[in-house]
Amino acid sequence: MSDMTSTALSETETQSAGGERRRRTGGRGGDRSRATGSTKYRNLVNQLARTELLDPQALDDIHDASLTVLEEIGIDVMLPEARAIMKAHGAEVTEGADRVRFDRGLILDMIASAPSEFTMHARNPERHVKIGGNNLVFAQIASAPFVADREGGRRAGNQEDFRKLVKLAQCYDVIHTTGGYPVEPVDIHASVRHLDCLSDMVKLTDKVFHCYSLGKQRNLDGIEIARIGRGISMEQMESEPSLFTIINSSSPLRLDGPMLQGIIEMSSRGQVVVMTPFTLAGAMAPVTVAGALVLQNAEALCGIAFTQMVKRGAPVVYGGFTSNVDMKTGAPAFGTPEYMKAVISGGQLARRYKLPYRTSNTNAANTLDAQAAYESAFSLWALTQGGGNFIMHSAGWTEGGLTASFEKFILDVDMLQMVAEFLTPLDVSQDALALDAVRDVGPGGHFFGTAHTLARYETAFYSPILSDWRNFETWTDAGRPTTYDHANRVFKEKLASYERPPIDPAVEEELDAFVAKRKEEGGVATDF
């Protein structure tokens, strides 16, 4: 089988997914196949040829225009320490002014040292994730101020819901990392929130997590918590990226102090920066998708170059988050045709620079209706065909990111699993071609009870979490449940079945001690 049909699953999992031979011969192989079934969605690989919307000339034009922006207009860099680093590397910095301009040669030289692929390390080695290349990693929703489920309605973020959402992220293998706080727990004081939340991330999951860049100390605490969680030295940590931070530019053309500080703390220690301008066409970016991409690319390249000024070879991800606004109201729109174009074009830009590509599973629906599904499905279409590597907000995002929805989380998990199944290779072995079965059944028969069918029917097809395929009468007798109803039931069932992943008691003790000490010290200064 060539690359065109090769696997979306890891080597091990391909063998178990396609392991008809083992299953039919029974014995230990078959048992092992069942036992490892739950890990099927780890380590996804996307072997599809990438869809391209920009021809080479158009790609060059966007590239050139964005470098012209950095060279002629420049970026406001709101941290003296960052400007000093930039100046030391040859950027055009004027004493006392925020504006920094970058020669295009400098930008290109810097980004050339960023790695094309790297691994993010979790405390459970089976949860390490590869970033870049053909790898496809799904991160949970991040940073919603509100949380909702059907019974509780929409409410401000809080620790209880935060923990429930983090537990749900642990429950599904297709959620490869958390993505930040799935909802902002505002009932925890901001000075110590990061300590409680990141400690929870370590204890409630065994997956890679994110720390916010909201001041140097929060980054340092995050790095220490990740280090303790993995039970390794800082030296080892610096050579094994184990924590990531999303860096958003303040579009247009501004890098704020905490973001720059985050790059300095994370990149200098070899941790992962996901550099993501949020360029809404028609608002903080030009009204044309191409113009918004120029701005996205300028800001992304500037931030990525800065990571390399901080430390050559530091792991960094090219982030795109270009969408459009609703021109009637100014509201952000997501999962639109314009979003699809931006996602696919953004992938072309990232690949041009040989950088991993971050994008998102988005929608702007207010509830779990058809809109929530089609906007997300169109997002998944674009990010899959466009070669997204690291997908933020993969599950739970609704209302343009304002609300983390428990039901939407389940809907998204189901859709992500469908994408993963779509990416698995089509078995075209002689056995799968089924010529003998066709011969046996012959004209006018059916395949329900054939040996070929019986040997495969349990695992032949993806079994969705939510799709209700009962006939209309049975479905009516059941009270006509919608996807929303099913998702509401499933998230509660899944939460009830949650089990904490094992953790070394010594690690937990060290973690608790660190958090207690830092709380005693007052956590971090806040602006409130």
Next chain:
Amino acid sequence: MSDMTSTALSETETQSAGGERRRRTGGRGGDRSRATGSTKYRNLVNQLARTELLDPQALDDIHDASLTVLEEIGIDVMLPEARAIMKAHGAEVTEGADRVRFDRGLILDMIASAPSEFTMHARNPERHVKIGGNNLVFAQIASAPFVADREGGRRAGNQEDFRKLVKLAQCYDVIHTTGGYPVEPVDIHASVRHLDCLSDMVKLTDKVFHCYSLGKQRNLDGIEIARIGRGISMEQMESEPSLFTIINSSSPLRLDGPMLQGIIEMSSRGQVVVMTPFTLAGAMAPVTVAGALVLQNAEALCGIAFTQMVKRGAPVVYGGFTSNVDMKTGAPAFGTPEYMKAVISGGQLARRYKLPYRTSNTNAANTLDAQAAYESAFSLWALTQGGGNFIMHSAGWTEGGLTASFEKFILDVDMLQMVAEFLTPLDVSQDALALDAVRDVGPGGHFFGTAHTLARYETAFYSPILSDWRNFETWTDAGRPTTYDHANRVFKEKLASYERPPIDPAVEEELDAFVAKRKEEGGVATDF
């Protein structure tokens, strides 16, 4: 701009869609742009590179296996007249037996004469549709036994709903043809149903339509009605395909009498046959997608070859309708990962034979919930990336085809328009790159009120029919409408605004006279 970024819209429409220059200079150009706005979604072209799941070897293997099926197992051909034609062309026919076997050379020789592209002619020349190549044509739902809207619930098909659905097909340019009876109007006697329904198709729309192959006379009546509608001679009609019929094989491996008769009547007169096996993996086809594709391909090639035996060069479409069943219940499933793989692989097979490719926009939802949207969106993903040319059931199909839903029709129209917008080229002109606008706004500003934005904001982005992008508070004040609510409102508004397309009174008179005469003759014999 290269092919990679070229247009999804016709030449004329690209100019009006991208006609910034005209709009800004105002005057007649601008007016004309607005006047032709409604035709934006006619003549869609899909310039995306096709996604491929089968490598050349796998494609060969499926091809070979399907030819082996035809050669060694054969097909039951349930019409003596058809067997005689096949025998005359060299197929292996045994006197008194249904089974016919076909040498692979015969099949390949026959299908080689089928055209790769052709035009289907409507009574309004602006509604002609190009089939094959990069053209993308959306046909409305066909053949549902039930119809539903929220107020009326699910009910048996009837003439009133039939007419409403046909009118809705006329209302939207993205619906390029009707696809058959959107719902079966069982309140019209079967002997004359085709006369009333096809007469309605001519009067209520100006688009191409379909006639069912349910006996020779129905085909003949359909051809005559299409001819009268176009106001042309039969000679002209025979050189200008103006009517299509869906031919389904009875999988596995059987071609029924009425279907074969349909091929004979339609192909001999140069009308369009869409040859579509309905190969549900695990039921009427092998449980493996590859096996189901082998069966699909065998049956499709057999039917297509037969069209060419009837008349060399007759227009024919390679149809694929492979999906899987729910192995728990045996119910058909649609819009699944397996469906996506079958749709994309089917496109590769059709292109291998240089034939236009028919596929479908499917789902198995019982209501207009998230499932209805994600299963359809995944179908649209596969059929777009897989190069579908002629898309049946594009709008209104729900519950696995059992029900034509008014609300789903609107949801689908919205999604089809989004696909069309996605396929439009990304404008990467210097103007669109917006370097001057970025310069004007500079760091820290916004683009809401810039000249660049103001000149474009009205037409910059697709304005969806259904997506509700109001903020949560405004949406709550409005009663928290879902997509279902919006679609329910929109279909009624749209129906109220329906206008009959103009028709030559002489044509209408001739049509009425023909229908009256045929009714007097008793229509067609029925089995009831």
